[in-house]
Amino acid sequence: MTDRMAVALVVNGRPRRAAIEVHHTLLEVLRDDLGLTGTKECCLVGECGACTVVVDGRTVDACLMLAVEAAGREVTTVEGLAGGGALSALQAAFLETGAAQCGFCIPGQLLSATALLATTPRPTRAEIEEGLAGNLCRCAGYEQIIEAVQLAAEGSPGRERHPAPPRGVDVAAVPDAGVAPQ
Numbered sequence: 001m002t003d004r005m006a007v008a009l010v011v012n013g014r015p016r017r018a019a020i021e022v023h024h025t026l027l028e029v030l031r032d033d034l035g036l037t038g039t040k041e042c043c044l045v046g047e048c049g050a051c052t053v054v055v056d057g058r059t060v061d062a063c064l065m066l067a068v069e070a071a072g073r074e075v076t077t078v079e080g081l082a083g084g085g086a087l088s089a090l091q092a093a094f095l096e097t098g099a100a101q102c103g104f105c106i107p108g109q110l111l112s113a114t115a116l117l118a119t120t121p122r123p124t125r126a127e128i129e130e131g132l133a134g135n136l137c138r139c140a141g142y143e144q145i146i147e148a149v150q151l152a153a154e155g156s157p158g159r160e161r162h163p164a165p166p167r168g169v170d171v172a173a174v175p176d177a178g179v180a181p182q
């Protein structure tokens with residue numbers, strides 16, 4: 001017999017309910033119960049940052065947080081960043097600089113950078129490095145990622161040129177603006 005309990009939380013501005021196993025993590029509930037697979041599963045021990053989401057304004061490793069701990073709280077995942085038919089300025093900047101290579105780390109990078117810019121709108125390079133220190137990129141795209149955060153902080157000029165991809169399209173698969181046809 002399994003222990004299930006109803007949990008209500010707000011995900012990307014939308015109230016959600018799920019009957020979850022009490023030992024399941026927020027990562028499991030986001031991906032398996034709510035179908036939000038943009039949050040990536042990798043090390044499962046808090047080392048890589050691929051599962052980073054924002055809970056009540058603070059970044060957390062969703063693999064280390066029990067879903068029951070998120071009850072009644074506001075969770076933002078990568079699916080919640082684009083809105084109104086356009087990418088967020090940060091997502092547009094990631095495209096602009098070619099920061100997304102294989103793309104696996106990018107949702108976590110975006111959430112960490114979003115939380116950073118919410119509290120520090122004009123971060124120094126050192127503040128960006130510190131803000132993203134928990135997010136590993138195996139493609140070693142750190143320079144482009146830092147450049148993207150700097151670009152977004154300045155006000156990304158590319159936002160209007162990058163309409164949001166349709167649902168279900170991985171943002172990493174969207175062509176890099178730098179190689180768009182002339």
Ligand code: FES
Nearest residue numbers: 042044046049063
């Ligand atoms: S999967 Fe959570 S930190 Fe790596």
Ligand code: FES
Nearest residue numbers: 102105137138139
């Ligand atoms: S873009 Fe491949 S792991 Fe970061």
